[in-house]
Amino acid sequence: MxxxxxxxxxxxxxxxxxxxxxxxxxxxxxxxxxxxxxxxxxxxxxxxxxxxxxxxxxxxxGQDPSFGDNTDIAQINETDDIQTANGSIEFDEGSDQVDEIVFNQEQAEDAFADITSNGEETTVLVDGNTVTLSDLDGNDVLTVAIDENGKYVVTQYQPIDQDDSEITKIALNVSGTDDDGDTAKGTINIVINDGANAEDVSDQVTIEEGDLENPASGNEYPVHGESSKLIPTPSDDLDPSTLQLTDEAKATLFGDGTDQNPGELSEITSGGQPVDFVSVENPDGSFSIVGTVDVEAITISFEVVQGEDGEFYINTTVDRFTTG
Structure with missing residues (x-):
């Protein structure tokens, strides 16, 4: 049978x-x-x-783990505040469990190479599923964290210096390994849009000349005047060392050094003598316009400083001296 x-x-x-x-x-x-x-x-x-x-x-x-498209790209529009953006990449863990999706240290360093924050260099550290971009003082500039499902969160704490395109695009490689040792590789993308520029401001300083005949207290030379004006900065910090006259103002005020084009400042006199004006870069990063008639007659100084409140101010001082 x-x-x-x-x-x-x-x-x-x-x-x-x-x-x-x-x-x-x-x-x-x-x-x-x-x-x-x-x-x-x-x-x-x-x-x-x-x-x-x-x-x-x-x-x-069974089926190996696999990544698909980066369906939702995280985009940040810079401001003065902490910004957070979410993204996701398609991920199928296949037949075996994948406990964690991780970043690669070497590739992350390449992705953030040459990126600076407020003019300072940055460093990159990968800790499993998290990437941290820090400044040289150890303060977080940006973090990226991805979970086991392919969802990632980008948090920006400090501004990133942009190039002329005003857009920074960052691609980070990720990988997931299942319990069998099968590994899938993918790429997530981050887009950071430069924030608004510092606002245009205007200010004025007015001084009244001293009295040579009756130099009473408060009415003698030298005469001093000053003013300070807030420059609102919605995203990036200002670089005080870049403060200068515009090219148009330089050409109009100082001319080209010839008799045919001496510049408008050549029209200013003191005691009937012409005042010779020059632009001076000071050791502290400020600059001054100094006028002399044998001796110093007038100095107009400009300096951008960052206050204790973190805001930036343009300080203008005017000092008028007697020329005898």
Whole structure:
């Protein structure tokens, strides 16, 4: 009488199919992505005769993890405040569990190479699923964190210096490895749009000349005047060392040094003598317009400073001296 053998097989959890070279010394072999279990059986008939039955169970690894498109790109529009943006990349962990998606230190360093914040260099540190961009004082400039589902969060704490395009695009490689050692690789993208420029401001300083005949207290030379004006900066800090007259103002006020074009400042006199004006860069980063008639007659100084409140101010001082 014929007989049949039925071998039902079910798995409730994935097995770790870590690639090996096909060890065949025992009943279990692991070759590539297949675990094979050799199950030698025997059965006896009613006469007591024994027959052998050899059952091999092959457990083939399922789908590997894989990344898809970066469907939602995180975009930040810079302001003075902390900014947060969310993004996501398609991720299928396949047949085995992936506990974490991680970044790569070397690639992250390349991605953030040459990026500065407020004119200072930055450093990059990868800690598993988090990338941190810091300034040289250790303060966070930007962080990126991604979860096991491919959703990532970008948080910007300090401004990033932009090039002429006013847009910074950053691509970061990510990878996810399952329990079998199968690894998927993908790329997430970050776009940082430069914030608004510092606002245009205007200010004025008025002084009244001293009295040579009756130099009473408060009415003598030298005469001093000053003013300070807030320069609102919605995103990036100002670089005080770049303060200067516009090219048009330089050409109009100082001319080109020829008799034909001496500049408008040449029209100013003191005691009937022409005042010779020059622009001077001071050691502290400020600059001055100094007028002399044998001796110093007038000095107009400009300096941009950052106050204790973190805001930037343009300070203007005017000092008028007697020329005798």
């Amino acid at each position: 014929a007989s049949s053998t039925s071998t039902p097989l079910s798995t409730a959890l994935p097995l770790d199919n870590i690639n090996k070279d096909g060890d065949t010394s025992g009943y279990i072999t692991n070759d590539d992505d297949v675990i094979s279990i050799d199950l030698p059986l025997e059965i006896s008939d009613t006469d007591g005769d024994t027959s052998n039955i050899d059952i091999t169970v092959n457990l083939k690894d």
